[in-house]
Amino acid sequence: MNxxxxxTENLHKTYMTGKVTxxxxxxxxxxxxxxxxxxxxxxSGHGKxxxxxxxxxxxxxxxxxxxxxxxxITRLSNSRLAALRARKIGFVFQFFxxxxxxxxxxxxxxxxMFAGVPEKKQAEKAREFLSLVGLSEKLKSKPSELSGGQQQxxxxxxxxxxxxxxxxxxxxxxxxxxxxxxEVLDAVFRLHKEGKTVIIVTHNPEIAKRAEMVIRxxxxxxxxxxxxx
Amino acid sequence: MNIPKxxxxxxxxxxxxxxFTLLGITIGIASFVTLLSLGGGLKKEIRKQAAELGxxxxxxxxxxxxxxxxxxLTGEQxxxxxxxxxxxxxxxxxGLTAVPYLTERTAYRNNPVSVIGILPEEMRxxxxxxxxxxxxxxxxxxxxxxxGSGIAGQFKIKPGDELTIKGERLPVKGVLKxxxxxxxxxxxxxxxxxxxxxxxxxxxxxxxxxxxxxxxxDAYILQIQExxxxxxxxxxxLLKSVLSIVGTVSMTLQLIAAVAILAAAFGIINxxxxxxxxxxxxxxILQAIGAPRGTIFSLFFLESGCYGLxxxxxxxxxxxxxxxxxxxxxxxxxxxxxxxxxxxGEALDLRVILGSILFSVAVSxxxxxxxxxxxxxxxxxxxxxxx
Numbered sequence: 286m287n288x289x290x291x292x293t294e295n296l297h298k299t300y301m302t303g304k305v306t307x308x309x310x311x312x313x314x315x316x317x318x319x320x321x322x323x324x325x326x327x328x329s330g331h332g333k334x335x336x337x338x339x340x341x342x343x344x345x346x347x348x349x350x351x352x353x354x355x356x357x358i359t360r361l362s363n364s365r366l367a368a369l370r371a372r373k374i375g376f377v378f379q380f381f382x383x384x385x386x387x388x389x390x391x392x393x394x395x396x397x398m399f400a401g402v403p404e405k406k407q408a409e410k411a412r413e414f415l416s417l418v419g420l421s422e423k424l425k426s427k428p429s430e431l432s433g434g435q436q437q438x439x440x441x442x443x444x445x446x447x448x449x450x451x452x453x454x455x456x457x458x459x460x461x462x463x464x465x466x467x468e469v470l471d472a473v474f475r476l477h478k479e480g481k482t483v484i485i486v487t488h489n490p491e492i493a494k495r496a497e498m499v500i501r502x503x504x505x506x507x508x509x510x511x512x513x514x
Numbered sequence: 515m516n517i518p519k520x521x522x523x524x525x526x527x528x529x530x531x532x533x534f535t536l537l538g539i540t541i542g543i544a545s546f547v548t549l550l551s552l553g554g555g556l557k558k559e560i561r562k563q564a565a566e567l568g569x570x571x572x573x574x575x576x577x578x579x580x581x582x583x584x585x586x587l588t589g590e591q592x593x594x595x596x597x598x599x600x601x602x603x604x605x606x607x608x609g610l611t612a613v614p615y616l617t618e619r620t621a622y623r624n625n626p627v628s629v630i631g632i633l634p635e636e637m638r639x640x641x642x643x644x645x646x647x648x649x650x651x652x653x654x655x656x657x658x659x660x661x662g663s664g665i666a667g668q669f670k671i672k673p674g675d676e677l678t679i680k681g682e683r684l685p686v687k688g689v690l691k692x693x694x695x696x697x698x699x700x701x702x703x704x705x706x707x708x709x710x711x712x713x714x715x716x717x718x719x720x721x722x723x724x725x726x727x728x729x730x731x732d733a734y735i736l737q738i739q740e741x742x743x744x745x746x747x748x749x750x751x752l753l754k755s756v757l758s759i760v761g762t763v764s765m766t767l768q769l770i771a772a773v774a775i776l777a778a779a780f781g782i783i784n785x786x787x788x789x790x791x792x793x794x795x796x797x798x799i800l801q802a803i804g805a806p807r808g809t810i811f812s813l814f815f816l817e818s819g820c821y822g823l824x825x826x827x828x829x830x831x832x833x834x835x836x837x838x839x840x841x842x843x844x845x846x847x848x849x850x851x852x853x854x855x856x857x858x859g860e861a862l863d864l865r866v867i868l869g870s871i872l873f874s875v876a877v878s879x880x881x882x883x884x885x886x887x888x889x890x891x892x893x894x895x896x897x898x899x900x901x
Binding site for chain 1: 515516517520523524527795796798799800801802803804805806807808809893894895898
């Protein structure tokens with residue numbers, strides 16, 4: 286596994302809640318190869334989301350290092366980290382993924398603004414990505430006018446807006462009915478086929494079954510690592 | 515998408531809150547501009563009246579305070595405390611013209627009217643008065659009136675009508691040509707007649723003096739003070755002390771308006787803090803899709819600035835309207851009776867308008883600083899994990 290797009294070494298994360306110290310992660314070392322479809326599974330509250338946040342540079346590790354594409358992001362300043370997120374990573378969360386006051390197209394355009402896409406090209410690209418997730422007719426719809434599944438597909442399209450190499454998804458279907466879930470997963474698998482590295486935190490065993498790599502986190506530790514590639 | 519567009523989208527999403535916060539700053543700025551404009555108009559009018567007085571020096575009884583000096587300009591009733599002997603002594607000094615005034619009040623149809631006792635010939639020469647209707651006094655002790663054009667117009671008085679002053683009915687002889695100043699809103703009687711009607715003996719209120727050689731004004735002051743036990747004030751000093759009173763009054767009023775603006779500033783802070791806690795998750799999303807802290811800061815900072823810009827523009831507009839509507843009411847007040855008509859609005863120049871808008875923007879930017887800083891300081895994961 287020479288071409289690891291993501292690599293963590295001895296990752297620790299400790300939270301202080303009042304006087305109580307919580308060890309969310311207790312030394313996780315792993316490598317995820319470029320182009321993999323990786324599922325992070327495990328019981329609730331055992332550190333899956335924390336791991337994803339650290340990999341995506343949304344939070345800082347208490348100890349240990351994270352490399353993205355060979356770059357040690359644990360050393361980057363806040364602004365360099367923001368630039369890295371804008372350039373290389375697309376996020377999809379479980380809830381309230383979209384900016385509620387903006388239409389689907391404007392949500393996409395906002396992400397493109399941070400990725401440095403010129404304003405003139407934003408509309409055209411937004412249409413392209415929305416059609417990729419089958420929502421080209423919802424360009425002018427606000428999140429409140431879309432179903433849960435549609436909102437999540439817009440969020441996926443937005444995560445693509447900066448043409449990232451890595452898609453990080455935190456239970457993207459956790460809040461959806463099975464029909465919407467199928468729509469969203471369809472889009473996700475299609476993206477993976479196109480070459481994106483997909484890392485998905487999930488409780489859904491079906492997704493885990495279809496993944497090429499499963500990372501099981503328990504009590505903040507790497508409990509199991511299965512790689513089919 | 516660009517930052518300004520995003521700011522506009524955000525600011526208009528809660529329309530009720532947007533409008534109420536905007537109203538706060540608008541009212542603050544409007545009251546500030548109204549008072550600024552009224553104060554400015556007042557000062558401008560006072561300057562004009564001082565010029566119209568036509569005097570280089572004003573002789574007053576010793577011990578007059580600044581309020582009484584204001585009254586020299588406004589034509590209010592004054593104590594009569596300079597004996598006519600003094601007028602004669604001062605008139606005897608070479609190189610100056612002394613014109614005594616006896617300022618009293620009467621009521622006409624329940625409205626206060628200034629009555630001024632004058633030496634008819636001296637006064638006419640001093641002021642270059644012309645006649646609109648009727649004729650001027652022909653004798654120094656004629657029992658008749660000449661009235662200003664403003665009074666004539668307001669009460670529809672024409673030559674031949676009679677006015678009652680201190681229980682005595684006096685005929686109106688003539689109406690003066692409009693001067694555009696307070697001479698238009700007074701009733702004139704020969705000094706000796708006025709002294710008898712008001713039972714003031716031979717006293718007068720003050721003496722206006724015009725000197726032939728303005729360069730020697732200090733020497734004239736000394737000469738007058740040697741000749742009589744009176745206070746002498748130059749028109750510039752008079753203007754200065756009157757303006758300083760007006761300045762203090764308007765400054766006080768502006769301070770009150772500043773309190774209104776301060777309250778509005780806290781309204782903005784409150785609105786922005788609410789917006790930030792409401793949009794905590796969105797801040798997280800923005801950070802996740804690559805917004806640096808500086809961008810988060812400017813989003814909220816500019817949003818706050820928008821309140822200032824819009825509030826400033828609306829506030830200046832409302833303030834101008836208020837001062838236009840308010841000035842006629844204010845001019846019914848005795849102290850400010852000299853502001854009339856639309857002069858007030860003219861006192862607001864472009865500099866004041868732009869200054870007020872900039873001030874409003876500055877206030878709201880300062881108000882927005884803390885909330886914006888707080889928003890920018892949030893870590894992405896803190897914002898995203900917020901439920």
